[in-house]
Every structure is written in structure tokens, then in C-alpha cells.
Amino acid sequence: MSADTSADLVLTGGAVHTVDPLRPCVTSVAVRGERIVAVGQDEVLDLIGPGTEVVDLHGRLLVPGFQDAHVHPVGAGVELGQCDLSGASGTDEYAARIRAYADAHPDRPWITGGGWSMEAFPGGTPERHLLDTVVPDRPVYLVNRDHHGAWANTRALDLAGITRDTPDPVDGRIERHPDGTPSGMLQEGAMELVAYLVPPVTPQEQLSGLLRAQSLLHSHGITAWQDALLGAHASTADPAPAYHRAASEGLLTARVRGALWWDRARGLEQIPELIARREEFTVGLLNAHTVKIMQDGIAENHTAAMLTPYLTSCGCVSDNSGISFIEPQELSAFVQRLDGEGFQVHFHALGDRAVREALDALEAALRANGPRGNRHHVAHLQVVDPEDIPRFRALGATATIQPLWAAHEPQMDELTIPFLGERRAARQYPFADLVASGASLAAGSDWPVSSPDPIAALHTAVNRRQRGSARPVFLPEQRIGLGTALTAYTAGSAYVNHLDDTGTIAPGKLADLAVLDRDIFSRPVEEIGLARVEQTFVGGRRVHHAADA
Secondary structure: OOOOOOOOEEEEEEEEEOOOOOOOEEEEEEEEOOEEEEEEOHHHHHHOOOOOEEEEOOOOEEEEOEEEEEEOHHHHHHHHOOEEOOOOOOHHHHHHHHHHHHHHOOOOOOEEEEEEOHHHOHHHOOOHHHHHHHOOOOOEEEEEOOOOEEEEOHHHHHHHOOOOOOOOOOOEEEEEOOOOOEEEEEEEHHHHHHHOOOOOOOHHHHHHHHHHHHHHHHHOOEEEEEEEEEOOEOOEOOOHHHHHHHHHOOOOOOEEEEEEEOOOOOOHHHHHHHHHHHHHOOEOOEEEEEEEEEOOOOOOOOOOOOOOOOEOOOOOEOOOOOOOOOOHHHHHHHHHHHHHOOOEEEEEEOOHHHHHHHHHHHHHHHHHHOOOOOOOEEEEOOEOOHHHOOHHHHHOOEEEEOHHHOOOOHHHHHHOHHHHOHHHHOOEOOHHHHHHOOOOEEEOOOOOOOOOOHHHHHHHHHHOOOOOOOOOOOOHHHOOOHHHHHHHHHHHHHHHOOOOOOOOOOOOOEOOEEEEOOOHHHOOHHHHHHOOEEEEEEOOEEEEEOOOO
């Protein structure tokens, strides 16, 4: 075998799930340069030459690199270096972590960070007085796990001038005590009332956050992602410059599709700016041809836009159906124009009204512009009206799911189901219905809202129960098969990311690969979540190798 025909890398001796319907299961893969040159059985071994690196899988599983279709790595990475409350078990641990962080950073004028969970507090709303006790001398501003609310102490509220007389913004809510005084919880657009005062992170802090996040994502087998918010929002600084610097300096080792933020306080006049940003932030492995539109909030704080009102704590019909951040007629006009300018539109839509408004806007754009191949997608899809399920396929819209949310857990059982009502609660995360309708699925984590681990997501999509949970299976009729879930997290996400040279293992494709420590297809589905990623390759280059592999 001559050096110019041998492979640079051969992976063999295990199961290879290619996600390629033409050749779904093989045992060996050869890579030359950044591309796959052969896929098959023992005949691939003929490409081994004196300079070939051979990875013996020892029965392990090789899959295409995972791709996260909706994630916020820079903000997540920055938060890991701030007051990180993720994974804490309750208010006592929150207080201890906040106090420890404040003591360790006496020179910081603000205590910032996040990751706390709503279910740790009665009604999902924490009180400022706990923060006042822990940090009495400095303002504190901590976003919650889903980043649709923030917890502030009295010092922060006073600096912002928020009192009982401060009106709620049109796109948010100030939680209040019975006498009208602010409680310390700010929902959705109300976060901005304090966020603008928070000192911005530095460019170096953002770059460090990106690199920290990239390393973590690679350790989970993720080779590409769509960043769902390039722009400034709430207390989050625009991550686009950090991506640009990393891409320009060769520090970016993942393939990234960036979704430029649509400012809902503005209109069509921002499109020329978005076009300019698209050009500026498309460099190297970074592509910014997507626009993100957040159409509603979340169900836990009753801001997800629903077709019918939420229930109250006593089970009565309320006067609140959530918030549509953009009026439907305007939304259609915006999407039609963005589609015509060649942008992919990435919607945030949890409630059934928001999902319908997004689909209506896509239908109007299709009618006006014809098929443009922009591969629009709608993310989250917590509640979908049955009439709208078949519209995804009809409109060519991809359903981008967050599988980890489709399970019984405290936020679901205590803060969501009682306020949705039985009928609507039974329509949550209808993965199987979408698949049966012929809809295309992509998958993502929305990290730092939930874990970035794709294997945990696969486990929940297949079992509708998080690994280790003793809670009942959540809407078992909506379980999907492991092959379908893996396809969503690889080829499906590659499709919405416009990365057609990735997502499957086939000759000519880029060698974006992940090695798992076991063959999850040969074991009980209840054990999917036990698997771990041992190696990750992007373009044939190893970007992660577990220390114990």
C-alpha cells in the first residue's frame, strides 16, 4: 500500500451505525485527510499503511458526530466561570454556593451567574430576602436554568428603581408580594429592567467561555451545533465576536451555525443590519445565515403562548393565555422578508398558539416566495395542537426537539401539568406523532437550560423517562425508537445546520465521528443513558479522548 493511497485513520473492530440507509451497519471506516474514504467490513483494512493510525473499537460503537440544533455554548461556558448553581439540590445549597462565590470574589461589584431551578421555590418564584441575607452589600442577579427569569436581591432592584409602582413591561412580568412590592423574581422582558445594569463580560471572558464550552461539548461527542442566539439579550452579551475571533484564530474546532437574534422591539428596519452581520460573522467554521425569532416564553411561568388560558392553582380557568412576543400579522411579514433574503428562520415556540403562529408565518412565506431551500425549523414544541402536526411535513419545516424535557420531573409535575389541564398536558412533546406524520426531526439540548449530553437525550427520547428516575413513564405513546432519535441528533441536525457533508458515515463525507464505550443498539433501552463518549473526531482530527479510554 503506497502512502498516497493508504488511509490516515482506520476505525475497526466494533459496530458502526452509519445513519446511512444505503449501508446502515458496518464494522470498519477509513479516513484520509478530513474525509471518509471507505466504509465496510474487513476489506477496509486493505487501506492500512505504515502511517495509518488504527483505532481498535473492541466492540464499541462508532456513530456520526452528534450535532446540537439549539444550544447556547458561550453563555453556558461563561456561567460555568461565574456563580454556578446548576446541579444544586435546593435553597440551602443555593445559599451556600452564592455565599462561597461572593466570599471568593470580594472585588466583583455584582454577583452574577445562574442555573437555579424553579421547582426549588414555592410557585417557582424565589424571594429577594434570601439573597439579601447571603449578600447584603452588593447587587445580585442570577438567571434561572431556563434563562426566562432572573432572581435579584433588594440592592439590585433598588439600583434599577423597581418599586411597587413600576409597571410590568409588555413582554414580561415583575413578580410581587400581595402589597405590590417586588418579590425579587423577574420574568421574561422584565429581566431587562435590571440586566442593563449588570457589568458586561469582557471579550476575553467570552472567548474563554466559548473554549470551555467547546471542550465540554466535544467530550459529549458533539462536533457541530447551532448557537440559538447571536446577539445581546437580557444580561447575555453578544457571543458573535467571540466566535469570530475563535474562527479567525483557528481556535474553533466545531462547525457552528449561528442564529442572529431578531430584536422583537424593532421591525423590518433591522434586516439590513442582519444581512451585514451575516457577512461579517461567516468565516471559517462559523456560518451566520440563520435568524432566531423567540415567539413566546415558557410554560412554567405561564408565558408560553397557548390557544386557551392556563388554569389557576385551584384548577379554574385563568385570564392568561401566555405571550406572543410578535403579533402574528407582523410575524408573517418578517418571516416572508427573511426567507426572501435567504435566511433560515429558527423559531422558539413552546405553546400551541406560538407553534401555530410560526407555522402560519412559514406558510405565508412559502406562498409568497415559493420553496427557497432555507430549511426553517421550529424548536421546543412543548404543546402542539393535533391539527398542526401534519403541517410540519407539508411546509417543509423541521421539528427541533429537546428530548430531555419529555419526562416527569419536578418542573413538569409541579409547575406545568397542573396549570395546563389534563387534555393539553397530554399533548406535550409529541415526538412519535411528528414522526408518524412524516415530519423531519432535529434535536438539541438548549444547554445551559438542560444538560448538553446527547446520550442522556437519546435515553429520554426512547424511554420518556430520565435515567435513574423512579417516576412514571411520561406519555409512553410518544416514545420513539433509538435509530430515529440518533438520526435526529445527527443527520437531522446536520440538515438544519446546512452541513450536508456531515451527519452520516459514508464515503466522501467529512469524518466527524464519535466513539461510544458500548453498543447501545445491542443492549436494553433502559441502559442507553449509561453509555459515555470515549473519542470525538472533527474532520478526522481527534478533539476529545477520554482519559480512561
